Amino acid sequence: MKPLLFVLLLGLTAGFAQKKTVPRIDASVVKVDSLLWDLNALSKAPAVEWLSQTGTVRPLLYKGVDYEGKPTQVFAYYSNPDLIRGKPASKRTFPGVVLIHGGGGKAFREWVEKWAADGYAAIAMDLAGKDATGKPLAQAGPNQGDVDKFSKLEKADLRDMWTYQAVSAAILAHSLLLSFPEVDATKTAVTGISWGGYLTCLVASLDNRFKAAAPVYGCAFYDESDIFKVPIEKLSAGSHRRWMKYFDPSVYLPFAKPQFLFVNGNKDRFYNVVPYHKTYSLIAPNQRTICLIPNMAHGHEAGWVPHEIRYFFESILNGNVPLVQVGPITVQDSTLRFSYQSPVSLLNAEFHYSADTTSLNEQRNWSKQKAMIDPITQTATSPMPKEGFKYGFFYLKDHRNVSVSSPFLIK
Structure with a gap:
């Protein structure tokens, strides 16, 4: 770019690009x-x-x-x-x-x-x-x-x-x-x-x-x-x-x-x-x-x-x-359970899981099951999958259609 044009452009940017003290x-x-x-x-x-x-x-x-x-x-x-x-x-x-x-x-x-x-x-x-x-x-x-x-x-x-x-x-x-x-x-x-x-x-x-x-x-x-x-x-x-x-x-x-x-x-x-x-x-x-x-x-x-x-x-x-904040997941009586905090009520919750330990990540087979939500206590539960699992996570959506998840459970 020619020097004169560069100077002109710098001048023209002054309306929205003036420098200030940067932290x-x-x-x-x-x-x-x-x-x-x-x-x-x-x-x-x-x-x-x-x-x-x-x-x-x-x-x-x-x-x-x-x-x-x-x-x-x-x-x-x-x-x-x-x-x-x-x-x-x-x-x-x-x-x-x-x-x-x-x-x-x-x-x-x-x-x-x-x-x-x-x-x-x-x-x-x-x-x-x-x-x-x-x-x-x-x-x-x-x-x-x-x-x-x-x-x-x-x-x-x-x-x-x-x-x-x-x-x-x-x-x-x-x-x-x-x-x-x-x-x-x-x-x-x-x-x-x-x-x-x-x-x-x-x-x-x-x-x-x-x-x-x-x-x-x-x-x-x-x-x-x-x-x-x-x-x-x-x-x-x-x-x-x-x-x-x-x-x-x-x-x-x-x-x-x-x-x-x-x-x-x-x-x-x-x-x-x-x-x-x-x-x-x-x-x-x-x-x-x-x-x-x-x-x-x-x-x-x-x-x-x-x-x-x-x-x-x-x-x-x-x-x-x-966003919804998900608490730690516990296992009690063959039930997966967690508490959550959310000012917006949950729309749904699912537990996604896989017992596939041989496939590459992109080819791994996953299953899912519905989780039950208790809006009074702000807890959710899902039965332990009968076939077991190696990897799992809870996936939640609130009534804004905004989703979060638990961390992965890796057994």
């Missing part, structure tokens, strides 16, 4: 022995170049971290409730959300539209070094292939790995969002899908300025995934250890401060039952809500459709009615 990440909370990311530097709003000042969603470039010794830029889309309605910038402030795509994804304009229409200032960045047309940027970081995610570790600097670059880009997007006057810096959240869910676990653990996080599908313990353990096991022993030490969310989640909503299906190909259960178990029960959706499809659209994410963010950021 800093408290890096002292992340008590790992060697923290790879410079969280103080990432707390600063990056330089931004607005590519257009028209339309309801605005494309932009912002400065990323260096890659292989060279500067980078990251492409992103931004919108907010004023822009999406085609209205002049108002004096209102909005909660903010950072949107992190998954493998094969991009900066999804329609994802930004969705959240702006729902009342949020939203930013979605591309994590493959590409622009809106899918072409590599002149100052691009790594692409999102398996080499940059895994095998490159055998000879590359840790800071040239895709995970380091992607986490940095997402935190910088948050810092940029926090610099906008229309964004309420006390009300920001992050959600990501698949690999973006994995990144959400990392980003929300490192960046304690977020108040809420909703990783979809993605989790920790990558060397236990049916799929991702394959490229990890191909690494040398030393690289395997380094990957898990620096890039697996299990290292960082114990220090996470936001409230979490974990969203997944029970038959996901990439993020299977056992590592998923271990992942959310790293977060204290009073800091997490779980939403296991039976037979949930895997994909970007499927990952941003669940309205539970918006209801959850609204409850944390704006003090709206919370």
Whole structure:
């Protein structure tokens, strides 16, 4: 972009993108022995170049971290409730959300539209070094292939790995969002899908300025995934250890401060039952809500459709009615029982279970049975399946059609 045009665009953005004091990440909370990311530097709003000042969603470039010794830029889309309605910038402030795509994804304009229409200032960045047309940027970081995610570790600097670059880009997007006057810096959240869910676990653990996080599908313990353990096991022993030490969310989640909503299906190909259960178990029960959706499809659209994410963010950021809270499950007289707390009465409850221990996660056979709800005592019960089970969970819906679940029961 020519310098004069760049200056003009910066001037034109002054109506809704003036910078303000940006809160800093408290890096002292992340008590790992060697923290790879410079969280103080990432707390600063990056330089931004607005590519257009028209339309309801605005494309932009912002400065990323260096890659292989060279500067980078990251492409992103931004919108907010004023822009999406085609209205002049108002004096209102909005909660903010950072949107992190998954493998094969991009900066999804329609994802930004969705959240702006729902009342949020939203930013979605591309994590493959590409622009809106899918072409590599002149100052691009790594692409999102398996080499940059895994095998490159055998000879590359840790800071040239895709995970380091992607986490940095997402935190910088948050810092940029926090610099906008229309964004309420006390009300920001992050959600990501698949690999973006994995990144959400990392980003929300490192960046304690977020108040809420909703990783979809993605989790920790990558060397236990049916799929991702394959490229990890191909690494040398030393690289395997380094990957898990620096890039697996299990290292960082114990220090996470936001409230979490974990969203997944029970038959996901990439993020299977056992590592998923271990992942959310790293977060204290009073800091997490779980939403296991039976037979949930895997994909970007499927990952941003669940309205539970918006209801959850609204409850944390704006003090709206919370999702159902599920208590511990007990077994008594061959009956599974749990208590729950909900200001909205339950519509239904089911117990989903499987005794299939030989199939891959996506091919496992599941059954279900109705659970009985006692709205007076706010308890629910279901008989122990006669055939027994290895994996099980309760799935609940309230009268808003908002669902949550119990954690997995693994016997």
